[in-house]
Amino acid sequence: MNKTSQLICAWCAIPFAIFFTIGIWPLAGFMPPLSPDLSALEIATIYRENTLPIRTGALIMMSTSGFMCAFLAVIAVQMRRIEGRFDVLTIAQISSGTVGVVAFIVATVAWTAAAFRPERSPELIQLLNDIGWIYFLMTFSTFVVQDFVVGFAILGDKNAEPIFPRWLGYYNLWVGVTFIPGGLLTFFKTGPFAWDGLFVWWVPFIVFFSWYVVMFVMLRRAIIAQSEQPLTS
Amino acid sequence: MSSVELPQAARIHLPGETGVWVFILGDMLMFALLFAVFIYYRSQDVGLFAGSQLTLNQTFGAFNTLLLLSSSWFVALGINAARKSLGKISARYFAATFCCALAFVVVKVFEYGEKFNAGIAITTNDFYMYYFMLTGIHLIHVVIGMGVLTFLWHTARSAELNEKNINVLESGASFWHMVDILWIVLFALFYLLR
Numbered sequence: 001m002n003k004t005s006q007l008i009c010a011w012c013a014i015p016f017a018i019f020f021t022i023g024i025w026p027l028a029g030f031m032p033p034l035s036p037d038l039s040a041l042e043i044a045t046i047y048r049e050n051t052l053p054i055r056t057g058a059l060i061m062m063s064t065s066g067f068m069c070a071f072l073a074v075i076a077v078q079m080r081r082i083e084g085r086f087d088v089l090t091i092a093q094i095s096s097g098t099v100g101v102v103a104f105i106v107a108t109v110a111w112t113a114a115a116f117r118p119e120r121s122p123e124l125i126q127l128l129n130d131i132g133w134i135y136f137l138m139t140f141s142t143f144v145v146q147d148f149v150v151g152f153a154i155l156g157d158k159n160a161e162p163i164f165p166r167w168l169g170y171y172n173l174w175v176g177v178t179f180i181p182g183g184l185l186t187f188f189k190t191g192p193f194a195w196d197g198l199f200v201w202w203v204p205f206i207v208f209f210s211w212y213v214v215m216f217v218m219l220r221r222a223i224i225a226q227s228e229q230p231l232t233s
Numbered sequence: 234m235s236s237v238e239l240p241q242a243a244r245i246h247l248p249g250e251t252g253v254w255v256f257i258l259g260d261m262l263m264f265a266l267l268f269a270v271f272i273y274y275r276s277q278d279v280g281l282f283a284g285s286q287l288t289l290n291q292t293f294g295a296f297n298t299l300l301l302l303s304s305s306w307f308v309a310l311g312i313n314a315a316r317k318s319l320g321k322i323s324a325r326y327f328a329a330t331f332c333c334a335l336a337f338v339v340v341k342v343f344e345y346g347e348k349f350n351a352g353i354a355i356t357t358n359d360f361y362m363y364y365f366m367l368t369g370i371h372l373i374h375v376v377i378g379m380g381v382l383t384f385l386w387h388t389a390r391s392a393e394l395n396e397k398n399i400n401v402l403e404s405g406a407s408f409w410h411m412v413d414i415l416w417i418v419l420f421a422l423f424y425l426l427r
Binding site for chain 2: 192203
């Protein structure tokens with residue numbers, strides 16, 4: 001088996017988590033997020049005064065988003081060990097995870113477009129900024145599906161030596177549930193359910209990145225265990 | 234842990250498998266945050282929250298509480314029957330639990346409908362934002378729970394009731410008890426808190 005390739009793909013989670021956070025936080029200055037309650041002029045001023053950091057931050061976010069694809073692949077390979085030939089949950093994981101990557105990329109494109117010509121009218125900058133944040137945080141359904149199928153696959157493991165511990169399955173279900181409030185940002189500009197609020201930003205952001213770390217640790221363990229089995233190809 | 238044999242009385246029986254408690258405790262943590270945020274914002278504008286609370290339909294709320302309390306009782310009876318290897322009876326209790334859950338959803342649909350007809354929506358004010366958000370997230374749990382209950386019903390009816398399967402049943406029942414207890418807190422916070 002290709003232990004090294006799998007480990008490399010699993011390790012992709014770490015540069016993704018670190019560099020994406022650097023891009024969005026110290027560079028772009030999107031932590032906490034730009035409030036949806038700000039006026040067009042206030043948003044435009046932020047983009048005009050921080051053009052270079054926002055452009056650079058978005059570039060870093062874009063550069064690291066691709067790492068997610070490799071990580072999805074290694075989750076899929078380990079899920080396939082659970083499911084066998086008719087690995088429908090594995091395929092659902094790849095497709096939902098991939099669309100999730102697209103949401104990150106489109107968000108980054110929108111922020112880049114806003115910072116690309118900061119001299120244009122404030123309303124347009126606000127519009128692009130809105131599109132970026134909504135793409136980034138409202139696209140919860142694919143992440144919910146991704147976490148749920150990973151969870152169900154782990155809980156349905158019939159192997160004598162399960163690939164993952166069962167608590168990881170329940171953990172994935174829980175992670176999926178915490179993303180559900182994200183969709184409701186459409187109704188609010190202030191408060192805990194607005195896109196800079198506790199339940200749309202802080203909880204999902206922390207849970208999302210901790211999911212990468214937890215999954216990385218457990219995948220690494222599963223890959224090493226797989227390589228120690230005598231009869232796997 | 235297995236090397237040290239504890240006396241029977243000192244062992245604590247954790248219902249269900251250990252892993253399910255990762256979900257239950259994590260979910261309760263999430264709801265605890267939601268409750269804390271609600272109480273904080275309520276304290277900032279008690280007048281608005283207390284005033285809006287009067288427009289809630291207490292009858293619907295109380296009836297739903299009764300439904301979920303009964304459902305918890307049924308699910309516990311179902312587990313008891315399963316432990317005595319009475320699979321058919323156990324399955325009937327789980328079906329009764331499911332009916333309570335379904336009735337809860339129907340009542341909630343009428344309750345939401347009544348609000349919408351009165352022109353009240355999630356954007357009306359802060360109280361109704363929390364009301365729709367928290368009861369809505371809870372309702373999603375009830376619907377997920379109905380899936381879990383269907384699974385319990387199926388397991389009790391058709392699977393051999395060995396230790397492993399009873400453990401599975403207990404895991405599902407523990408989830409359902411969580412759905413119930415979260416509603417009881419919601420009911421107190423939204424309908425009763427003065």
